[in-house]
Amino acid sequence: MGKIISLANQKGGVGKTTSAINLAASLAALEFKTLLIDADPQANATSGYGFNPQDIQNSIYECMIGEATAEEAILKTDFDFLELLPSHINLVGAEIELINIEGREELMRKVVHSLRDQYDFILIDCSPSLGLITTNALVASDSVIIPVQCEFFALEGIAKLLNTIKIIQQRLNPDLNIEGILLTMYDSRIRLANQVVEEVQQHFPQLVFETIIPRNVKLSESPSFGLPTIMHDAESKGAISYMNLAKEIVERNTVKE
8 A cells, every 4th residue: 555645845946846856756767656646736746747737637626526436547657667656737726716615625635545445655746735735735744844945034944834734633634643843945055054054953853854855956956858858867956855755655665664
């Protein structure tokens, strides 16, 4: 039975989608069957794998409202072990359309849990908000990765998200765990970045991943080619860092016999 992990942070620009794209590719490169679910209306994870969101007929949105099955929506990628359940701009309207539906927080869980036996890992790229779609993703997940940019307001952002996770644990998903806090966009030359790393590690010593994602040109370039960084430049620091993260996550989770 596969592990379902959301990548979430209500703050934008922290490397959340970059992490989702590259972690999924790295797990696939390690030959773990992986599904990446794009649950962000911006659909950047979808375009990051070379698909045009405007051409998407069936997305996670159609699956959630019952207009399509997951099998009809899932797309093959260039990785043998990686598939994508794409997003579409229509997901923006889901926040309003689903508000009066009974069990609205459970809709994504029904979709995702029907698929978990087919994969080793299912990753969900959440939108940069704490709205209904992100709530759906957290309710559907076994755990959550919190990407945190190495900048001044890092601890404040973590505190807000941890409070939201606590509420979801109490009311909707008592089995939700924190997979780890992922420090991103790290530049060792900047004193503030080093201070943030020290502070986060001090406050959350059991939660912070050993792997720290550096600022890297190849990580920024690869989405424009519709490729994860491991396919754009496998020797880059960015690609190597996400491969190390994948190995760290695999070590924490026994999913492959």
